[in-house]
Amino acid sequence: MILNITKTKIPLITKVFYSSSPKIPINIAEKTISAHNQPTNGVVYDKKPFKFTMQAGKRYSWCLCGRSKTQPFCDGTHRNAQLKIEQKPVTVVVEETKEYWLCNCKQTKHRPFCDGTHKLKEVLDATSIIRQ
Numbered sequence: 001m002i003l004n005i006t007k008t009k010i011p012l013i014t015k016v017f018y019s020s021s022p023k024i025p026i027n028i029a030e031k032t033i034s035a036h037n038q039p040t041n042g043v044v045y046d047k048k049p050f051k052f053t054m055q056a057g058k059r060y061s062w063c064l065c066g067r068s069k070t071q072p073f074c075d076g077t078h079r080n081a082q083l084k085i086e087q088k089p090v091t092v093v094v095e096e097t098k099e100y101w102l103c104n105c106k107q108t109k110h111r112p113f114c115d116g117t118h119k120l121k122e123v124l125d126a127t128s129i130i131r132q
């Protein structure tokens with residue numbers, strides 16, 4: 001089987017400007033698991049975030065590579081050696097059970113949470129897996 005997945009890479013975005021200061025949730029797994037510090041982002045999967053109710057204390061595996069078929073979570077696609085994917089999933093644990101906006105453009109600076117990066121021109125102009 002041949003997978004036809006866009007190899008579009010966009011530059012790592014270093015600054016996001018807000019008109020107000022939204023409160024970004026905390027991933028408490030960041031203290032013990034360093035996967036959120038990976039130097040590159042995956043491809044743009046979608047150009048808007050995904051709202052999901054996360055359970056306090058439960059571990060989630062958020063897809064950073066942008067190629068999972070079970071977005072926003074990892075389905076193991078990053079392990080496909082033919083795709084030569086650099087990114088690995090980010091383990092996420094939250095302190096409070098509630099709805100969270102998870103990044104689906106995969107360019108956030110606050111992995112895995114949406115920080116508004118999907119509104120930047122670089123992301124809007126990028127080719128995404130599901131939306132042009």
Ligand code: FES
Nearest residue numbers: 063065074077078
């Ligand atoms: S499938 Fe994207 S990080 Fe695993």
